[in-house]
Amino acid sequence: MKDIGLKILNLKSTNIKGIKAIDITPKDDVIIISGKNGAGKTSALDSIWYILCWKAGAKATPMPIRKGEKEAEGEVTLCEDLTAEEIAAGKIPEVLFVVNRIWKSNGNTQLKVTNGKGLKYTTPQKLLDDFIGYLSFDPRLFSQMKGREQRQVLIDLTGFDITEIEKKIAYLYDQRLEKGREVKLLSGNREEITIKDLPEDLISVDDINNELQEAMVINTKIDDSVRNIERAQKEIERLNDLISSGNDYIQTHEKIPVDSLREKLAESQKINEQIRARDRNRIADRKENKAKNEYKDFTDEINEQVKIKDDGLRENWHKIPDQKLSLIEDGIAYDGTPYSQIAYSEQLRICIKIGMALNSKLKVLRISDWTLLDNKSKEIVRQMAREFGYQIWAEEVDDTGTIGFYIENGEIKAENEDAPF
Numbered sequence: 001m002k003d004i005g006l007k008i009l010n011l012k013s014t015n016i017k018g019i020k021a022i023d024i025t026p027k028d029d030v031i032i033i034s035g036k037n038g039a040g041k042t043s044a045l046d047s048i049w050y051i052l053c054w055k056a057g058a059k060a061t062p063m064p065i066r067k068g069e070k071e072a073e074g075e076v077t078l079c080e081d082l083t084a085e086e087i088a089a090g091k092i093p094e095v096l097f098v099v100n101r102i103w104k105s106n107g108n109t110q111l112k113v114t115n116g117k118g119l120k121y122t123t124p125q126k127l128l129d130d131f132i133g134y135l136s137f138d139p140r141l142f143s144q145m146k147g148r149e150q151r152q153v154l155i156d157l158t159g160f161d162i163t164e165i166e167k168k169i170a171y172l173y174d175q176r177l178e179k180g181r182e183v184k185l186l187s188g189n190r191e192e193i194t195i196k197d198l199p200e201d202l203i204s205v206d207d208i209n210n211e212l213q214e215a216m217v218i219n220t221k222i223d224d225s226v227r228n229i230e231r232a233q234k235e236i237e238r239l240n241d242l243i244s245s246g247n248d249y250i251q252t253h254e255k256i257p258v259d260s261l262r263e264k265l266a267e268s269q270k271i272n273e274q275i276r277a278r279d280r281n282r283i284a285d286r287k288e289n290k291a292k293n294e295y296k297d298f299t300d301e302i303n304e305q306v307k308i309k310d311d312g313l314r315e316n317w318h319k320i321p322d323q324k325l326s327l328i329e330d331g332i333a334y335d336g337t338p339y340s341q342i343a344y345s346e347q348l349r350i351c352i353k354i355g356m357a358l359n360s361k362l363k364v365l366r367i368s369d370w371t372l373l374d375n376k377s378k379e380i381v382r383q384m385a386r387e388f389g390y391q392i393w394a395e396e397v398d399d400t401g402t403i404g405f406y407i408e409n410g411e412i413k414a415e416n417e418d419a420p421f
Helices: 041-052 084-088 124-132 147-158 163-187 205-234 240-252 258-319 344-358 375-388
Strands: 006-014 021-024 030-035 071-080 095-104 109-114 325-328 331-334 364-367 391-397 405-408 411-415
Touching (some): 006 041, 006 095, 006 364, 006 391, 021 405, 021 411, 030 041, 030 375, 041 071, 041 095, 041 364, 041 391, 041 405, 095 124, 147 258, 147 325, 147 331, 147 344, 344 364, 375 391
Parallel strands (some): 030 391, 364 391
Antiparallel strands (some): 006 021, 006 071, 071 095, 095 109, 325 331, 405 411
């Protein structure tokens, strides 16, 4: 069943939303459901999705039963997708699945799926989920998505899961941002150095200070001796011993110039402060260089993760339905031009190709506002449906009763051969 394409051979709906009872067997690749506003066109198309995938339909319509009725029922007959050659040869498509779903007013639903010979499947919804995929995708809705949403659709189509890579890249960006702030803070944390050719080690200020104190003691003693001599000269006889002692000291010592020592002490303290500043700067340099290296490591790792992501997407890009499509930062581009800037006809083609890629097994697409398409756009849709072998189910506002399956009050009132547009 993996490679089997499926189309709708018949749709029956009873009491689903605005439908009373309809029975539709498609006549062409494009099936138009027409009628006035409120006639039941949308309900007819919704019934397809409700029958095949009620879990998704229930999110928007928790109770699909027509007002005043006790239950609703729908049936979709799915057949094999024949090639153009098989159709031309007159082959009749084989019925592969008959999907029947009943809704009760108490909220219960019953699903039954049989094959063409009436054999019942025991896990019907699992069977359907295997080929439904992106069932309710309306190709034109792709154009209404935001750029990042369109980008994600293409990434999903490649089948390459970038979730964990994106998380890791985001984490690395945050870490690098913090490291960048640290680098900026550290880069300005420096002190001015005004003395050239600083020694590597601090000068021993204590030794100089001790020398200064010793010199001041000696000088004080010399000064005292001079004063004693002056006094002794007045009392020569009484102070002969003092004079002799003072002369001896004077003769054995020289007065030390303390101004030079004071200057030396001040200069040493200044030099030492510069040495400390230089050492602090060296520490700051090491911290800054370490932070810069860590910042570079984060950048290298980010680039590596981006490369892994880009390589993975590139290897799987062949799964994208149009190879002119590419990813840009905030969206997608076509042949180098942002998607939003290309012609509407190109946008429509891309939308349909993506819709087909998302529905590779169940070859059925839906266009809600067929009425809003001009004749050129409608012809594009028809050509692509024929070219790629898809069914397009569309609804059109009409009150003439001459277009497609015409509905009034929830019932088919006319079945027309579809017009070219």
